[in-house]
Amino acid sequence: MALIVQKYGGSSVGDADKIKHVARRVIATQRAGNQVVVVVSAMGDTTDELVDLANSVSSRPEASAREMDMLLTSGERISMALLSLAINDQGGVARSFTGSQAGIITNEVHGNARIADVTPVRVKAALDAGEIAIVAGFQGFSRASQDITTLGRGGSDTTAVALAAGLKADVCEIYSDVDGVYTADPRVVPSAQKLESIDIESMLELAASGAKILYIRAVEFARRHGVDIRVRSTFSDDPGTIVYAKKPGENMEESVVSGVAADKSQAKVTVIGIPDVPGKAAEIFTLVAKAGANIDMIVQNVPTGSDVTEHVSDISFTLPKGDLASVVEALEVAKATIGFRDIEADDQIGKLSVVGAGMRSHSGVSATLFEALAKAGINIEMISTSEIRISVVTSLDEVDEATRAVHTAFGLDGESEAVVYAGTGR
Ligand code: ASP
Ligand code: MG
Numbered sequence: 001m002a003l004i005v006q007k008y009g010g011s012s013v014g015d016a017d018k019i020k021h022v023a024r025r026v027i028a029t030q031r032a033g034n035q036v037v038v039v040v041s042a043m044g045d046t047t048d049e050l051v052d053l054a055n056s057v058s059s060r061p062e063a064s065a066r067e068m069d070m071l072l073t074s075g076e077r078i079s080m081a082l083l084s085l086a087i088n089d090q091g092g093v094a095r096s097f098t099g100s101q102a103g104i105i106t107n108e109v110h111g112n113a114r115i116a117d118v119t120p121v122r123v124k125a126a127l128d129a130g131e132i133a134i135v136a137g138f139q140g141f142s143r144a145s146q147d148i149t150t151l152g153r154g155g156s157d158t159t160a161v162a163l164a165a166g167l168k169a170d171v172c173e174i175y176s177d178v179d180g181v182y183t184a185d186p187r188v189v190p191s192a193q194k195l196e197s198i199d200i201e202s203m204l205e206l207a208a209s210g211a212k213i214l215y216i217r218a219v220e221f222a223r224r225h226g227v228d229i230r231v232r233s234t235f236s237d238d239p240g241t242i243v244y245a246k247k248p249g250e251n252m253e254e255s256v257v258s259g260v261a262a263d264k265s266q267a268k269v270t271v272i273g274i275p276d277v278p279g280k281a282a283e284i285f286t287l288v289a290k291a292g293a294n295i296d297m298i299v300q301n302v303p304t305g306s307d308v309t310e311h312v313s314d315i316s317f318t319l320p321k322g323d324l325a326s327v328v329e330a331l332e333v334a335k336a337t338i339g340f341r342d343i344e345a346d347d348q349i350g351k352l353s354v355v356g357a358g359m360r361s362h363s364g365v366s367a368t369l370f371e372a373l374a375k376a377g378i379n380i381e382m383i384s385t386s387e388i389r390i391s392v393v394t395s396l397d398e399v400d401e402a403t404r405a406v407h408t409a410f411g412l413d414g415e416s417e418a419v420v421y422a423g424t425g426r
Pocket of ligand 1: 041042047048152153154155156157
Protein backbone atom coordinates (compact mmCIF):
# COMPACT_ATOMS: atom_id res chain seq x y z
CA MET A 1 0.00 0.00 0.00
CA ALA A 2 1.40 3.38 -0.98
CA LEU A 3 0.96 6.62 0.94
CA ILE A 4 0.16 9.50 -1.38
CA VAL A 5 -0.07 13.17 -0.48
CA GLN A 6 -2.13 15.13 -3.02
CA LYS A 7 -2.30 18.92 -3.09
CA TYR A 8 -5.06 20.70 -5.00
CA GLY A 9 -4.54 24.37 -5.87
CA GLY A 10 -7.14 27.12 -5.78
CA SER A 11 -8.21 26.64 -9.41
CA SER A 12 -8.88 22.94 -8.73
CA VAL A 13 -11.34 23.67 -5.90
CA GLY A 14 -12.72 26.89 -7.39
CA ASP A 15 -16.43 25.97 -7.13
CA ALA A 16 -18.79 23.24 -5.91
CA ASP A 17 -18.56 21.15 -9.09
CA LYS A 18 -14.78 21.26 -9.02
CA ILE A 19 -14.75 20.21 -5.37
CA LYS A 20 -17.01 17.25 -6.23
CA HIS A 21 -14.65 16.36 -9.08
CA VAL A 22 -11.66 16.43 -6.72
CA ALA A 23 -13.60 14.28 -4.24
CA ARG A 24 -14.10 11.63 -6.96
CA ARG A 25 -10.37 11.65 -7.79
CA VAL A 26 -9.40 11.33 -4.15
CA ILE A 27 -11.79 8.44 -3.51
CA ALA A 28 -10.57 6.68 -6.67
CA THR A 29 -6.97 7.06 -5.47
CA GLN A 30 -7.84 5.48 -2.13
CA ARG A 31 -9.86 2.68 -3.74
CA ALA A 32 -6.87 1.87 -5.95
CA GLY A 33 -5.27 0.69 -2.71
CA ASN A 34 -3.52 3.77 -1.35
CA GLN A 35 -3.56 5.79 1.83
CA VAL A 36 -4.40 9.36 0.87
CA VAL A 37 -3.69 12.71 2.50
CA VAL A 38 -5.11 15.74 0.68
CA VAL A 39 -3.86 19.31 1.10
CA VAL A 40 -6.13 22.05 -0.22
CA SER A 41 -5.66 25.71 -1.13
CA ALA A 42 -8.36 28.31 -0.72
CA MET A 43 -11.09 28.29 -3.41
CA GLY A 44 -10.17 30.27 -6.54
CA ASP A 45 -9.15 33.83 -5.69
CA THR A 46 -10.42 33.67 -2.10
CA THR A 47 -7.08 34.70 -0.58
CA ASP A 48 -6.86 37.80 -2.79
CA GLU A 49 -10.47 38.65 -1.97
CA LEU A 50 -9.74 38.36 1.76
CA VAL A 51 -6.73 40.67 1.33
CA ASP A 52 -9.00 43.16 -0.48
CA LEU A 53 -11.52 42.95 2.35
CA ALA A 54 -8.79 43.63 4.90
CA ASN A 55 -7.73 46.67 2.88
CA SER A 56 -11.29 47.93 2.89
CA VAL A 57 -11.55 47.98 6.68
CA SER A 58 -7.98 49.03 7.48
CA SER A 59 -5.53 51.43 5.89
CA ARG A 60 -2.60 49.32 7.07
CA PRO A 61 -3.71 45.69 7.55
CA GLU A 62 -0.10 44.47 7.29
CA ALA A 63 0.54 46.20 10.62
CA SER A 64 -1.74 43.63 12.26
CA ALA A 65 0.05 40.59 10.93
CA ARG A 66 -1.50 38.24 13.48
CA GLU A 67 -5.03 39.24 12.48
CA MET A 68 -4.17 38.91 8.78
CA ASP A 69 -3.11 35.31 9.42
CA MET A 70 -6.35 34.63 11.32
CA LEU A 71 -8.24 36.02 8.33
CA LEU A 72 -6.31 34.38 5.49
CA THR A 73 -6.21 30.90 7.04
CA SER A 74 -10.01 30.86 6.91
CA GLY A 75 -9.85 30.43 3.12
CA GLU A 76 -8.21 27.02 3.38
CA ARG A 77 -10.57 25.98 6.19
CA ILE A 78 -13.52 26.51 3.88
CA SER A 79 -12.08 24.26 1.19
CA MET A 80 -10.96 21.53 3.61
CA ALA A 81 -14.42 21.23 5.15
CA LEU A 82 -16.24 21.36 1.80
CA LEU A 83 -13.99 18.70 0.28
CA SER A 84 -14.48 16.50 3.32
CA LEU A 85 -18.27 16.93 3.06
CA ALA A 86 -18.16 16.06 -0.64
CA ILE A 87 -16.07 12.93 -0.06
CA ASN A 88 -18.36 11.73 2.73
CA ASP A 89 -21.35 12.38 0.48
CA GLN A 90 -19.82 10.24 -2.26
CA GLY A 91 -19.37 7.26 0.03
CA GLY A 92 -15.82 7.88 1.18
CA VAL A 93 -14.77 8.58 4.76
CA ALA A 94 -12.87 11.80 5.25
CA ARG A 95 -11.79 13.96 8.18
CA SER A 96 -10.45 17.49 7.84
CA PHE A 97 -7.70 19.11 9.90
CA THR A 98 -6.40 22.65 10.20
CA GLY A 99 -2.66 23.15 9.84
CA SER A 100 -2.17 23.14 13.59
CA GLN A 101 -4.28 20.00 14.05
CA ALA A 102 -2.16 18.36 11.37
CA GLY A 103 1.00 19.20 13.31
CA ILE A 104 2.49 21.83 11.02
CA ILE A 105 4.68 23.60 13.57
CA THR A 106 6.31 26.87 12.49
CA ASN A 107 8.33 29.74 13.90
CA GLU A 108 6.33 32.76 15.07
CA VAL A 109 6.77 34.94 11.95
CA HIS A 110 3.34 35.99 10.73
CA GLY A 111 2.76 36.11 6.99
CA ASN A 112 5.87 34.16 6.06
CA ALA A 113 6.49 31.54 8.73
CA ARG A 114 9.00 28.74 8.30
CA ILE A 115 8.15 25.16 9.15
CA ALA A 116 10.15 24.00 12.18
CA ASP A 117 8.62 20.60 12.78
CA VAL A 118 5.92 18.27 11.44
CA THR A 119 4.05 16.10 13.95
CA PRO A 120 1.14 14.62 11.99
CA VAL A 121 -0.12 12.36 14.80
CA ARG A 122 -3.80 12.94 14.08
CA VAL A 123 -3.32 12.59 10.33
CA LYS A 124 -1.61 9.24 10.89
CA ALA A 125 -4.41 8.10 13.19
CA ALA A 126 -6.99 9.00 10.54
CA LEU A 127 -5.05 7.03 7.91
CA ASP A 128 -4.73 4.05 10.24
CA ALA A 129 -8.51 4.15 10.70
CA GLY A 130 -8.91 3.90 6.91
CA GLU A 131 -9.96 7.52 6.54
CA ILE A 132 -8.91 10.10 4.00
CA ALA A 133 -7.18 13.00 5.78
CA ILE A 134 -7.84 16.49 4.41
CA VAL A 135 -5.45 19.22 5.56
CA ALA A 136 -5.80 22.99 5.16
CA GLY A 137 -2.71 24.23 3.33
CA PHE A 138 -0.69 27.41 3.81
CA GLN A 139 -0.94 27.47 7.61
CA GLY A 140 0.74 26.33 10.77
CA PHE A 141 1.01 26.93 14.48
CA SER A 142 3.78 28.56 16.50
CA ARG A 143 4.49 26.95 19.88
CA ALA A 144 6.36 30.07 20.96
CA SER A 145 3.49 32.50 20.37
CA GLN A 146 0.62 29.95 20.55
CA ASP A 147 -0.71 31.58 17.40
CA ILE A 148 -1.77 30.56 13.91
CA THR A 149 0.72 31.47 11.18
CA THR A 150 0.79 31.43 7.38
CA LEU A 151 3.60 30.15 5.17
CA GLY A 152 3.63 32.91 2.55
CA ARG A 153 1.59 33.16 -0.64
CA GLY A 154 1.44 29.86 -2.45
CA GLY A 155 2.36 28.11 0.79
CA SER A 156 0.03 25.11 0.32
CA ASP A 157 2.71 23.49 -1.86
CA THR A 158 5.02 23.71 1.14
CA THR A 159 2.39 22.17 3.44
CA ALA A 160 2.03 19.23 1.06
CA VAL A 161 5.76 18.61 0.76
CA ALA A 162 6.24 18.96 4.52
CA LEU A 163 3.49 16.43 5.24
CA ALA A 164 4.92 14.08 2.63
CA ALA A 165 8.28 14.33 4.38
CA GLY A 166 6.80 13.96 7.87
CA LEU A 167 4.68 10.95 6.88
CA LYS A 168 7.43 9.42 4.68
CA ALA A 169 4.95 9.37 1.81
CA ASP A 170 5.85 7.58 -1.40
CA VAL A 171 5.06 10.61 -3.52
CA CYS A 172 3.68 14.13 -3.25
CA GLU A 173 1.33 14.99 -6.11
CA ILE A 174 0.78 18.68 -6.80
CA TYR A 175 -2.38 19.26 -8.84
CA SER A 176 -3.13 22.47 -10.72
CA ASP A 177 -4.64 23.36 -14.07
CA VAL A 178 -1.57 22.63 -16.19
CA ASP A 179 -0.32 19.19 -17.21
CA GLY A 180 3.15 19.35 -15.72
CA VAL A 181 6.49 21.10 -16.00
CA TYR A 182 7.15 22.44 -19.49
CA THR A 183 10.39 23.30 -21.28
CA ALA A 184 9.12 26.91 -21.30
CA ASP A 185 5.88 28.75 -20.58
CA PRO A 186 3.56 27.35 -23.30
CA ARG A 187 1.72 30.67 -23.49
CA VAL A 188 4.96 32.29 -24.67
CA VAL A 189 6.47 29.33 -26.51
CA PRO A 190 3.70 27.34 -28.26
CA SER A 191 6.17 24.58 -29.17
CA ALA A 192 7.11 23.98 -25.52
CA GLN A 193 7.01 20.33 -24.47
CA LYS A 194 5.97 18.73 -21.23
CA LEU A 195 8.87 17.07 -19.42
CA GLU A 196 8.39 13.49 -18.24
CA SER A 197 10.88 14.04 -15.49
CA ILE A 198 13.30 16.60 -14.14
CA ASP A 199 15.89 16.51 -11.37
CA ILE A 200 15.14 18.61 -8.32
CA GLU A 201 18.22 20.82 -8.67
CA SER A 202 17.07 21.95 -12.10
CA MET A 203 13.51 22.40 -10.81
CA LEU A 204 14.85 24.61 -8.05
CA GLU A 205 16.79 26.77 -10.53
CA LEU A 206 13.73 27.00 -12.82
CA ALA A 207 11.51 28.03 -9.90
CA ALA A 208 14.09 30.62 -8.84
CA SER A 209 14.30 31.89 -12.42
CA GLY A 210 10.61 32.72 -12.80
CA ALA A 211 8.91 29.41 -13.64
CA LYS A 212 5.66 29.58 -11.66
CA ILE A 213 4.62 25.96 -11.66
CA LEU A 214 6.02 25.18 -8.17
CA TYR A 215 6.84 27.46 -5.26
CA ILE A 216 10.52 27.71 -4.56
CA ARG A 217 10.19 27.08 -0.84
CA ALA A 218 8.31 23.86 -1.47
CA VAL A 219 10.99 22.71 -3.91
CA GLU A 220 13.72 23.59 -1.39
CA PHE A 221 11.93 21.60 1.29
CA ALA A 222 11.55 18.64 -1.07
CA ARG A 223 15.23 18.70 -1.95
CA ARG A 224 16.31 18.84 1.67
CA HIS A 225 14.05 15.99 2.71
CA GLY A 226 14.22 13.83 -0.41
CA VAL A 227 10.54 14.10 -1.39
CA ASP A 228 9.66 13.21 -4.98
CA ILE A 229 7.00 15.50 -6.44
CA ARG A 230 4.65 14.70 -9.28
CA VAL A 231 3.19 17.79 -10.98
CA ARG A 232 -0.17 16.98 -12.61
CA SER A 233 -3.43 18.47 -13.82
CA THR A 234 -6.69 17.97 -11.94
CA PHE A 235 -8.54 18.08 -15.23
CA SER A 236 -6.76 15.34 -17.18
CA ASP A 237 -5.30 11.88 -16.66
CA ASP A 238 -1.90 12.87 -17.93
CA PRO A 239 0.75 11.42 -15.61
CA GLY A 240 2.41 14.83 -15.45
CA THR A 241 6.05 15.44 -14.60
CA ILE A 242 8.00 13.67 -11.88
CA VAL A 243 10.49 15.88 -10.04
CA TYR A 244 13.14 13.55 -8.65
CA ALA A 245 14.58 14.34 -5.25
CA LYS A 246 15.46 10.74 -4.52
CA LYS A 247 17.94 9.02 -6.82
CA PRO A 248 16.38 8.52 -10.25
CA GLY A 249 16.91 5.31 -12.23
CA GLU A 250 20.57 4.74 -13.12
CA ASN A 251 19.87 5.15 -16.80
CA MET A 252 18.20 8.53 -16.57
CA GLU A 253 20.45 10.81 -18.57
CA GLU A 254 20.63 14.37 -17.38
CA SER A 255 19.48 16.84 -20.02
CA VAL A 256 22.01 19.47 -21.01
CA VAL A 257 19.13 21.95 -20.98
CA SER A 258 15.81 21.06 -19.31
CA GLY A 259 14.06 24.34 -19.78
CA VAL A 260 14.04 28.06 -20.39
CA ALA A 261 12.44 30.40 -17.85
CA ALA A 262 11.73 34.10 -17.99
CA ASP A 263 11.33 36.47 -15.06
CA LYS A 264 9.59 39.77 -15.75
CA SER A 265 9.38 40.84 -12.13
CA GLN A 266 12.90 42.22 -11.78
CA ALA A 267 14.43 45.68 -12.14
CA LYS A 268 18.03 46.82 -12.56
CA VAL A 269 20.03 49.42 -10.67
CA THR A 270 23.38 50.75 -11.89
CA VAL A 271 25.57 52.75 -9.52
CA ILE A 272 27.97 54.80 -11.63
CA GLY A 273 31.38 56.27 -10.79
CA ILE A 274 32.14 54.48 -7.51
CA PRO A 275 35.62 55.14 -6.08
CA ASP A 276 37.69 52.03 -6.90
CA VAL A 277 38.87 51.36 -3.35
CA PRO A 278 38.19 48.50 -0.91
CA GLY A 279 34.91 48.62 1.03
CA LYS A 280 32.63 50.37 -1.47
CA ALA A 281 30.72 47.24 -2.52
CA ALA A 282 30.22 46.43 1.15
CA GLU A 283 28.82 49.93 1.82
CA ILE A 284 26.42 49.71 -1.12
CA PHE A 285 25.11 46.23 -0.42
CA THR A 286 24.76 46.84 3.30
CA LEU A 287 22.37 49.65 2.42
CA VAL A 288 20.53 47.45 -0.07
CA ALA A 289 20.19 44.70 2.54
CA LYS A 290 18.90 47.19 5.12
CA ALA A 291 16.22 48.22 2.62
CA GLY A 292 15.16 44.55 2.69
CA ALA A 293 15.79 43.87 -0.99
CA ASN A 294 16.69 40.41 -2.21
CA ILE A 295 19.23 41.03 -4.94
CA ASP A 296 19.98 38.53 -7.63
CA MET A 297 22.64 39.31 -10.26
CA ILE A 298 25.59 41.60 -9.56
CA VAL A 299 28.05 42.84 -12.16
CA GLN A 300 31.00 45.17 -11.53
CA ASN A 301 32.96 46.94 -14.22
CA VAL A 302 36.35 48.47 -13.54
CA PRO A 303 37.77 50.27 -16.56
CA THR A 304 41.35 49.21 -17.25
CA GLY A 305 43.98 50.20 -19.78
CA SER A 306 46.59 52.94 -20.16
CA ASP A 307 44.04 55.58 -21.16
CA VAL A 308 42.12 55.29 -17.86
CA THR A 309 42.70 58.34 -15.70
CA GLU A 310 39.89 58.12 -13.17
CA HIS A 311 39.85 55.13 -10.78
CA VAL A 312 36.14 54.45 -10.52
CA SER A 313 33.91 51.47 -11.12
CA ASP A 314 30.26 50.82 -12.00
CA ILE A 315 28.13 48.20 -10.26
CA SER A 316 24.82 46.90 -11.64
CA PHE A 317 22.46 44.58 -9.81
CA THR A 318 18.95 43.22 -10.22
CA LEU A 319 16.22 43.15 -7.58
CA PRO A 320 12.42 42.73 -7.40
CA LYS A 321 10.57 45.67 -8.99
CA GLY A 322 8.75 46.28 -5.70
CA ASP A 323 12.03 47.03 -3.92
CA LEU A 324 13.36 49.44 -6.55
CA ALA A 325 12.07 52.73 -5.14
CA SER A 326 13.24 52.15 -1.56
CA VAL A 327 16.70 50.96 -2.66
CA VAL A 328 17.24 53.93 -4.99
CA GLU A 329 16.14 56.27 -2.22
CA ALA A 330 18.49 54.67 0.33
CA LEU A 331 21.40 54.96 -2.10
CA GLU A 332 20.60 58.58 -3.01
CA VAL A 333 20.74 59.51 0.66
CA ALA A 334 24.21 57.94 0.96
CA LYS A 335 25.52 59.35 -2.33
CA ALA A 336 28.03 61.75 -0.77
CA THR A 337 29.26 59.31 1.88
CA ILE A 338 29.83 56.50 -0.59
CA GLY A 339 31.13 58.96 -3.16
CA PHE A 340 29.54 57.65 -6.36
CA ARG A 341 28.52 59.91 -9.24
CA ASP A 342 25.06 58.73 -10.30
CA ILE A 343 22.35 56.04 -10.16
CA GLU A 344 20.33 54.62 -13.03
CA ALA A 345 17.16 52.62 -12.39
CA ASP A 346 15.50 50.47 -15.04
CA ASP A 347 12.28 48.54 -14.43
CA GLN A 348 11.89 47.51 -18.07
CA ILE A 349 14.11 44.43 -18.01
CA GLY A 350 13.51 40.72 -18.42
CA LYS A 351 15.69 37.91 -17.17
CA LEU A 352 15.99 34.78 -19.27
CA SER A 353 17.55 31.63 -17.82
CA VAL A 354 18.46 28.31 -19.36
CA VAL A 355 18.69 25.49 -16.85
CA GLY A 356 20.01 21.96 -17.06
CA ALA A 357 21.94 19.58 -14.81
CA GLY A 358 23.88 18.27 -17.80
CA MET A 359 25.56 21.66 -18.19
CA ARG A 360 28.06 20.55 -15.58
CA SER A 361 29.65 18.20 -18.07
CA HIS A 362 28.92 19.94 -21.37
CA SER A 363 30.76 22.85 -22.92
CA GLY A 364 29.37 25.27 -25.47
CA VAL A 365 26.07 25.99 -23.73
CA SER A 366 26.78 29.70 -23.33
CA ALA A 367 28.03 29.93 -26.93
CA THR A 368 24.73 28.44 -28.18
CA LEU A 369 22.76 30.84 -25.99
CA PHE A 370 24.63 33.97 -27.04
CA GLU A 371 24.56 32.95 -30.70
CA ALA A 372 20.78 32.47 -30.60
CA LEU A 373 20.34 35.92 -29.07
CA ALA A 374 22.73 37.49 -31.58
CA LYS A 375 20.83 35.93 -34.50
CA ALA A 376 17.57 37.30 -33.10
CA GLY A 377 19.19 40.73 -32.76
CA ILE A 378 18.66 40.85 -28.99
CA ASN A 379 21.06 42.84 -26.86
CA ILE A 380 22.38 41.34 -23.60
CA GLU A 381 22.63 43.73 -20.66
CA MET A 382 23.93 41.41 -17.95
CA ILE A 383 25.08 37.80 -17.68
CA SER A 384 25.38 35.49 -14.71
CA THR A 385 25.92 31.76 -14.33
CA SER A 386 25.69 28.99 -11.78
CA GLU A 387 26.79 25.39 -12.22
CA ILE A 388 23.56 24.45 -13.95
CA ARG A 389 22.10 27.78 -15.11
CA ILE A 390 22.98 30.68 -17.40
CA SER A 391 20.93 33.87 -17.08
CA VAL A 392 20.93 37.00 -19.20
CA VAL A 393 19.12 40.28 -18.76
CA THR A 394 17.46 41.76 -21.85
CA SER A 395 14.97 44.55 -22.29
CA LEU A 396 11.48 43.61 -21.11
CA ASP A 397 9.89 43.91 -24.54
CA GLU A 398 12.40 41.45 -26.04
CA VAL A 399 12.41 38.72 -23.43
CA ASP A 400 9.52 36.69 -24.95
CA GLU A 401 11.16 36.69 -28.37
CA ALA A 402 14.46 35.80 -26.72
CA THR A 403 12.78 32.86 -24.93
CA ARG A 404 11.43 31.48 -28.22
CA ALA A 405 14.78 31.89 -30.01
CA VAL A 406 16.72 30.19 -27.22
CA HIS A 407 14.13 27.39 -26.89
CA THR A 408 14.60 26.60 -30.58
CA ALA A 409 18.39 26.87 -30.43
CA PHE A 410 18.60 24.21 -27.73
CA GLY A 411 16.40 21.83 -29.72
CA LEU A 412 13.57 21.94 -27.20
CA ASP A 413 10.76 22.63 -29.70
CA GLY A 414 8.17 19.85 -29.84
CA GLU A 415 6.31 18.57 -32.89
CA SER A 416 2.90 19.61 -31.68
CA GLU A 417 1.54 22.67 -29.96
CA ALA A 418 1.38 22.49 -26.18
CA VAL A 419 -2.05 22.14 -24.60
CA VAL A 420 -2.91 25.33 -22.78
CA TYR A 421 -6.09 25.36 -20.73
CA ALA A 422 -5.66 29.09 -20.16
CA GLY A 423 -4.60 27.94 -16.74
CA THR A 424 -2.67 29.78 -14.14
CA GLY A 425 -0.84 26.72 -12.87
CA ARG A 426 -2.21 27.26 -9.37
N1 ASP B 1 -4.30 30.43 -0.64
C1 ASP B 1 -2.93 30.81 -0.51
C2 ASP B 1 -2.55 31.74 -1.64
O1 ASP B 1 -3.34 32.00 -2.52
C3 ASP B 1 -2.02 29.64 -0.45
C4 ASP B 1 -1.98 28.77 -1.68
O2 ASP B 1 -2.78 28.92 -2.60
O3 ASP B 1 -1.11 27.90 -1.76
O4 ASP B 1 -1.45 32.24 -1.66
MG1 MG C 1 -4.20 30.36 -4.07
